[in-house]
Amino acid sequence: MINKEKAKEVAVATAKGVVSEFPFVGGLLAEYIGLAKDRAASNIMKEWISLVDSRLEKIENLETLADDEFFYSFLHTATQGAMKALQKEKREMYADALINAASLGDITNEKKTVFIWQLDKYSLVFIKVLYLLSQDNTVANQNRQNPMNHVYAGLRSIDDDFIRYVTHNIPELESEESFLYLILQTLFSDGLIKKVDANYVEQGAACAKKRTTLLGDEFVRFIKPQN
Numbered sequence: 001m002i003n004k005e006k007a008k009e010v011a012v013a014t015a016k017g018v019v020s021e022f023p024f025v026g027g028l029l030a031e032y033i034g035l036a037k038d039r040a041a042s043n044i045m046k047e048w049i050s051l052v053d054s055r056l057e058k059i060e061n062l063e064t065l066a067d068d069e070f071f072y073s074f075l076h077t078a079t080q081g082a083m084k085a086l087q088k089e090k091r092e093m094y095a096d097a098l099i100n101a102a103s104l105g106d107i108t109n110e111k112k113t114v115f116i117w118q119l120d121k122y123s124l125v126f127i128k129v130l131y132l133l134s135q136d137n138t139v140a141n142q143n144r145q146n147p148m149n150h151v152y153a154g155l156r157s158i159d160d161d162f163i164r165y166v167t168h169n170i171p172e173l174e175s176e177e178s179f180l181y182l183i184l185q186t187l188f189s190d191g192l193i194k195k196v197d198a199n200y201v202e203q204g205a206a207c208a209k210k211r212t213t214l215l216g217d218e219f220v221r222f223i224k225p226q227n
Helices: 004-019 027-038 040-056 062-067 069-084 088-103 109-121 124-133 160-169 177-189 204-208 214-222
Strands: none
Touching: 040 069, 040 088, 062 069, 069 088, 069 109, 088 109, 088 124, 088 214, 109 214, 124 160, 124 177, 124 214, 160 177, 160 204
C-alpha cells in the first residue's frame, strides 16, 4: 500500500539505488566516489526526502494511490531525476511534478511520462527560458528602457529586441546568442513554444509576448506548485 511512509521508503530506496549505480573503480576515483556517497549524495537524499514529505502532506487521497502503478513508477522516476539534478530549484520541480502526477487529472499519464523525461533532459536555463516565454509581459515591457548598449551580431535568425528581452530577464544568457538559439530550437522542436519568425521583426513590447503552445503551458503547469 502506498501510504505516506511507504512512499518515503520507496524514495529512499530508489535514491540509494541511484547512488550505488557507479561501477567498481580503483584509485583516487574510488576514494572520491566513496566520499561523495557519504556526503554529497547523502545531503541530496535528505533534501529530496524532505521535499517529497512536505508535498505528500498535501495529497488528501494518498491511500487511494495504493493500487496506482503509474504513481509508484513515477515516484521512482522522479527520485532518479532529483538525485542527478545539480540545483535545488530543479529538485523542487521534480517534487512538484510528483504531487502533480497524482493530482492533475486533466493531464494524461502519457503526457506526464513525457514531461518528466523532458524535465530530465533540460538544464535549468532551458526551463527559465520556457517560463519566461510562457508569460505575456508586453504591458510591463512597454516603458522599459533598453538595458543593453551593445548590438548583438552573428545571430540573424532572431530579432535583436527579442534577444535583449530574454537576456535582460536571464542574465546568464547574455553574449550566449548561439546557445539561446539552440534552446529556442529545442523547445520549438519539442512542441513547447511557437516558432520565433525571423521574417517578422517584433520590436519593443511586442517581443515580450507569450510564445508557449498549449503543450508548453501544460508542461510549465506540471512542474510548478499548484495554488
